Amino acid sequence: MASDYSATHITVDNINPKVLKCEYAVRGEIVSIAQTLQQRLKDNPGSHPFDEVLSDILSFLDLLCTHSSDYVQILYCNIGNPQALAQQPITFFREVLALCDHPSILDKSETQGLFSADAIERAFQILEQIPGRATGAYSHSQGIKGLRDTIASGMGARDGFPADPNDLFLTDGASPAVHMMMQLLIRSENDGILCPIPQYPLYSASIALHGGTLVPYYLDEQTGWGLEISELEHQLKTAKSKGIDVRALVVINPGNPTGQVLGEANQREIVEFCRKEGLVLLADEVYQENVYVPDKKFHSFKKVSRSMGYGETDITLVSFQSVSKGFYGECGKRGGYMEITGFSPEVREQIYKLASVNLCSNISGQILASLIMSPPKVGDESYESFSAEKEAILSSLARRAKTLEDALNSLEGVTCNRAEGAMYLFPCINLPDKAIKAAEAAKTAPDAFYAKHLLNATGIVVVPGSGFRQVPGTWHFRCTILPQEEKIPAIVSRLTEFHKKFMDEFRG
Amino acid sequence: MASDYSATHITVDNINPKVLKCEYAVRGEIVSIAQTLQQRLKDNPGSHPFDEVLSDILSFLDLLCTHSSDYVQILYCNIGNPQALAQQPITFFREVLALCDHPSILDKSETQGLFSADAIERAFQILEQIPGRATGAYSHSQGIKGLRDTIASGMGARDGFPADPNDLFLTDGASPAVHMMMQLLIRSENDGILCPIPQYPLYSASIALHGGTLVPYYLDEQTGWGLEISELEHQLKTAKSKGIDVRALVVINPGNPTGQVLGEANQREIVEFCRKEGLVLLADEVYQENVYVPDKKFHSFKKVSRSMGYGETDITLVSFQSVSKGFYGECGKRGGYMEITGFSPEVREQIYKLASVNLCSNISGQILASLIMSPPKVGDESYESFSAEKEAILSSLARRAKTLEDALNSLEGVTCNRAEGAMYLFPCINLPDKAIKAAEAAKTAPDAFYAKHLLNATGIVVVPGSGFRQVPGTWHFRCTILPQEEKIPAIVSRLTEFHKKFMDEFRG
Numbered sequence A, B: 001m002a003s004d005y006s007a008t009h010i011t012v013d014n015i016n017p018k019v020l021k022c023e024y025a026v027r028g029e030i031v032s033i034a035q036t037l038q039q040r041l042k043d044n045p046g047s048h049p050f051d052e053v054l055s056d057i058l059s060f061l062d063l064l065c066t067h068s069s070d071y072v073q074i075l076y077c078n079i080g081n082p083q084a085l086a087q088q089p090i091t092f093f094r095e096v097l098a099l100c101d102h103p104s105i106l107d108k109s110e111t112q113g114l115f116s117a118d119a120i121e122r123a124f125q126i127l128e129q130i131p132g133r134a135t136g137a138y139s140h141s142q143g144i145k146g147l148r149d150t151i152a153s154g155m156g157a158r159d160g161f162p163a164d165p166n167d168l169f170l171t172d173g174a175s176p177a178v179h180m181m182m183q184l185l186i187r188s189e190n191d192g193i194l195c196p197i198p199q200y201p202l203y204s205a206s207i208a209l210h211g212g213t214l215v216p217y218y219l220d221e222q223t224g225w226g227l228e229i230s231e232l233e234h235q236l237k238t239a240k241s242k243g244i245d246v247r248a249l250v251v252i253n254p255g256n257p258t259g260q261v262l263g264e265a266n267q268r269e270i271v272e273f274c275r276k277e278g279l280v281l282l283a284d285e286v287y288q289e290n291v292y293v294p295d296k297k298f299h300s301f302k303k304v305s306r307s308m309g310y311g312e313t314d315i316t317l318v319s320f321q322s323v324s325k326g327f328y329g330e331c332g333k334r335g336g337y338m339e340i341t342g343f344s345p346e347v348r349e350q351i352y353k354l355a356s357v358n359l360c361s362n363i364s365g366q367i368l369a370s371l372i373m374s375p376p377k378v379g380d381e382s383y384e385s386f387s388a389e390k391e392a393i394l395s396s397l398a399r400r401a402k403t404l405e406d407a408l409n410s411l412e413g414v415t416c417n418r419a420e421g422a423m424y425l426f427p428c429i430n431l432p433d434k435a436i437k438a439a440e441a442a443k444t445a446p447d448a449f450y451a452k453h454l455l456n457a458t459g460i461v462v463v464p465g466s467g468f469r470q471v472p473g474t475w476h477f478r479c480t481i482l483p484q485e486e487k488i489p490a491i492v493s494r495l496t497e498f499h500k501k502f503m504d505e506f507r508g
Helices: A002-008 A017-021 A029-043 A060-066 A091-101 A109-114 A117-129 A145-159 A175-185 A201-209 A229-241 A264-277 A301-307 A345-357 A363-372 A383-409 A433-441 A446-458 A485-506 B002-008 B017-021 B029-043 B060-066 B091-101 B109-114 B117-129 B145-159 B175-185 B201-209 B229-241 B264-277 B301-307 B345-357 B363-372 B383-409 B433-441 B446-458 B485-506
Strands: A168-171 A191-197 A213-218 A245-252 A280-284 A317-322 A336-341 A477-480 B168-171 B191-197 B213-218 B245-252 B280-284 B317-322 B336-341 B477-480
Touching: A017 A201, A017 B175, A017 B345, A029 A446, A091 A117, A091 A363, A091 A383, A091 B091, A109 A117, A109 B109, A117 A145, A117 A363, A145 A168, A145 A301, A145 A363, A168 A175, A168 A345, A168 A363, A175 A191, A175 A201, A175 A245, A175 A280, A175 A317, A175 A336, A175 A345, A191 A201, A191 A229, A201 A213, A201 B345, A213 A229, A229 A245, A229 A264, A245 A264, A264 A280, A264 A301, A280 A301, A301 A317, A336 A363, A345 B017, A345 B201, A383 A485, A433 A446, A433 A485, A446 A477, A446 A485, B017 B201, B029 B446, B091 B117, B091 B363, B091 B383, B109 B117, B117 B145, B117 B363, B145 B168, B145 B301, B145 B363, B168 B175, B168 B345, B168 B363, B175 B191, B175 B201, B175 B245, B175 B280, B175 B317, B175 B336, B175 B345, B191 B201, B191 B229, B201 B213, B213 B229, B229 B245, B229 B264, B245 B264, B264 B280, B264 B301, B280 B301, B301 B317, B336 B363, B383 B485, B433 B446, B433 B485, B446 B477, B446 B485
Parallel strands: A191 A213, A191 A245, A245 A280, A280 A317, B191 B213, B191 B245, B245 B280, B280 B317
Antiparallel strands: A168 A336, A317 A336, B168 B336, B317 B336
């Protein structure tokens, strides 16, 4: 087949090898199986003991593309995509976006009947901040100044320390910001980036694409995925001994896929470590509004470092935020930003140049980023409905997390840490030798072997732990807490029934 | 100052040298001068013989950031940004976007009073194409399948040859698509990309960022910026003799900054050349709706190659399209796409992987991309108003192009080719030796020297030709045709008066 294309001269053997090396690990065989099942279900409903594929895969995207309304219903459990699981958007946010898209209706009388008064007022305010009220014009490459002012004051209110709008770069989701920093910091494979294991695959993919080296540090599952400084020191030392110039430390808080929330004392140690070692602290804080346990609270690394008395010239800190997570889950809007502090003016200029090559991020995403950092306040017409929508989503997520966590811990050989935050559970499965041998015979990782059996038997799709990396010899899978609450019991009973059968079969 | 940051360890000397090497040439000194002037005008209105800065700079973005309504009015003439110059968005497009952002108003009676019937109907159709009607969910990494179907049929109607929705990758504007192809094709500085000179700086910037080599080919100004195959052959041979592996040919049609529109016979020669040499043809076709002369017509390279009988396996062709240009000029929405044909399934998989690492492009931009390829049709309620809006914009642009072209050609020592398409004029200035010597003394390029004098005297900002590269020893500037039509006479008289004085001063 490929040979037909010989005339084109472009083959996998002569494209950029970094592209080949890059793995977006949560894609792959599981997805193909899920798609086949989905097709089969469409062709002969009832051909399987289940009528839904419960999928926790980043590449649910592949499923979406073949989805159409006449399909047997598919339940997308991908953690990053709440609105694909029927979560409704926050009304106030969408009102403002619609009005900014079509400002000519702002003055019409019918508009008062359709939109809340504060949404109309907010749209007027935002349009005033946009030169010429032109939502269809390129903006400043860092994002519209007035919107950055709003975001900065929201961050200041959150942290108790001021944020500078000139430190903010608005981006199409958080991913482009992560790529921009990797592009800035990585010169060659001798440059290393410390990343947590398990990690979110965006980091390994971006480091590979930019030709750097991922320097792993392991989170301690026994202590609820604790981040030990001794482990950071050990891995840094090991990397240096191999001639790796370690440039930055990635911390994901709340954690993906682990769901842990760092304690403030731990964060102080991390800041101290980065300052001492002169590492850029890349703080993935996109789940900052997703904390489910009363004994944990989100603290931004900016707040922690400033509360330690460290300022602009003491530590280099980058924080990533996104409109895709939180309680709003506006993944499709591709809004996000990074706050950069501790870079010299000369380096900032280079970062600005990188941003300017792509002109600017999409204006709707920029507006939404300002809205999540300045939601309706007490007294605003939308305040009560907004708060109700927010509370309903977050409290339901907390209940789902607890239910799934308990269910997983009740399974033979499965231990699961709390989902303190984010949107995931990452249980450890102690697989029988017979299952591991069977997996080896099938030339697949034991956790992928388990996940495939789970999918075939129940239609539940989870991501094998190997997609996120894990301590060698341990096996996990990532499971989202996002399915609609009324569907959780069915998921639990299917999973429980499957797991028992699987263990009986392979206990040997 | 920078030394204060020594603790941070990140300096311009130890970041990725490719970032340093990357130049976004239309930024720079001219912008700083414009900003200073703008500030001075704000502080003391009337301190200059002009009250507007007429700016044709990609980095008008810098100006935007300091703009606020209490400023003396600034007229943004940046070619890429019509809505920053008071061009109004197309009503039908914005109606549909607003309804898709806030679907819950679709069924309300007030909505019929505010939106056209076909916009409401179109919003329903589009929401039907989106799994779960979730405009806030990540989509397939190539874009929502239903929207790609719409775009593909629009392309099929345009070309008379079918387009496959699976060949389309929807992106946040065209720039990410260009970067994706450079990332795929460039392995090292030994890989070359043939680019027109003058060129749009996105290409030189992207090639530098990915570590490749720009192989220049010169457009022939004497023949209206003609693209000579002999020149392509000559430059390809020269590059090969230097050990450069030339992988692709970039063609911008209609041209930026030159404004030329290629003839179909010329396009056939280009296709034949790429096929013979096994080069990927990267066709920048973002100005496909911007053709102003009756004797020229846009033909996509896909149509041309298919009409020559060349199919999927004969030539590798990538076409870039954007919602930022055309008559709609929706730059801020960041919508666009590329059509890829002639890649083997294995290579396509790698391109898909690159797209999937960033999850998907923004959904509003995806919807807009489908709308520009399927506008209202005869019989639709919006058809007449839509056609009137479109015709008004395009006919006005044609008049502005002609007026400016004539004015420029009337200046001593200035020759300017027709703006057959796109949004620019790129006049050649025959500068007196005295001016060239003065420029050398001032350590600046002669065309930058001219542009600075023009800015200081009139407030008109143009981009020196050196920002786009040009035949050594020739001097140009890029001038947009986008200022509001009623302001063109003032621009012409200011420019004419300045030029006369400048020539008198330096004629020597």
